[in-house]
Amino acid sequence: MNGLSNAGGKKDRGKPVSESTHTAAHEFKHSDVRTSILDDLALSRAELLVLTDEASAMTTAGQRIREIDAFDMSLVGRIEVDGAMVHRSWQGTQSNALHRLVVPEGVGLGGKSIMLQKPVWVRDYLSDAGITHDFDALVAQESLRGMLAVPMVYEGRVLGAVYVGTREYSSFGDRVIAEIQSTAATAAVTLVSAQRAAAQTELAIEAERNRLAESLHDSVSPVLFRIGAELQSLRALGDAQAIHDRLQEITDQVHAVNASIRRSLTDLSARPPERELPVGIEEDCQSFALRTGIPARFVPLTESPDLDASRVEALQRLVREALVNVEKHADASTVVVSLSVRSGRVTVVISDDGRGVDGADDPARGSQLGLGLAAGRLERLGGGMSVVSDDENGTTVRGWVDAIDGSGA
Structure with missing residues (x-):
């Protein structure tokens, strides 16, 4: 394994280790962070990252x-x-014990990392004297020992932390x-960019x-x-016919106001045919x-494209059913739904990062x-439709129809 040595059943990752290895949480002070070309681009051109979001x-x-x-x-x-x-993303966990866990500042390994604004690691989480042990039962469910937490910091502001x-x-x-x-720094830039894009x-x-x-x-x-x-x-009018005529005028004006409001509401809810499916998916x-x-x-x-109603309904129904499955069975941390048109075929893809589901080869x-x-x-x-699912990468549901528009062309 790369960067790994074995000594008496214990492993040292990424040697040399600059701190002592006694049983206490170790704070990392080394600042020589080398970034990849992509990470350099992310750090220097954060505006290019607005196509992502916080979950991604x-x-x-x-x-x-x-x-x-x-x-x-992780x-x-x-x-x-x-x-x-709050833990919002996870990879390689064996249970949901640490999923969506709320970690106050200073509590546990991650809480200490965000409090100190520096990396902190332990050789054995359950016995380390340098951290609090509020989450020992949850960590034990995952059978974890060695752990490292690194804060995500942007311009002095702590946004969260990553763990391995x-x-x-x-x-x-x-x-x-x-x-x-380096990865945490890039993630911090991306999070800020996503937040700014959402704000815009x-x-x-x-x-x-x-x-x-x-x-x-x-x-x-x-x-x-x-x-x-x-x-x-009306109070100044004494003639019944005059009052009646004036009330009729007022009634006509009320009807006109009502019609104006209805037109405005219709304009608000109206969708061009080519936007029917994207807007429906976004709402779902x-x-x-x-x-x-x-x-x-x-x-x-x-x-x-401008799809006919039956195709819009079929694709949107697939999206809804897939999202219901994620809600009930996947224990996912994020879901991405995409829509594309290529070679005359409209395809929707629903992907989650949860655990796989049984019967992926037979959706019935x-x-x-x-x-x-x-x-x-x-x-x-x-x-047609396909489902690909496994425990490590979650589930991907794909559905497609030919792009025949509402006019039958």
């Missing part, structure tokens, strides 16, 4: 740090509420720690809301004011995230029954 950034960081020295598992946590960190762990006694040397620091999107949505509010105010408010004034003027992803707390990202890779079985029904709809339209 954390998943990528977890994958990269685990591959540095073939660690048994975790990525993000600072969320009252300075506490082994299921044997291990030390962590300068090279490994430096490489993980919210600003654009808010600006559109303000525009619509101003439009409604300018068109409706004067009419409402006039209606109120005319109602007040948002509903899934709100319902489960699991980030779900929609990525439209190409422009969507067991928990996959809903997917089997969705596959039948696609097949009747000349399309």
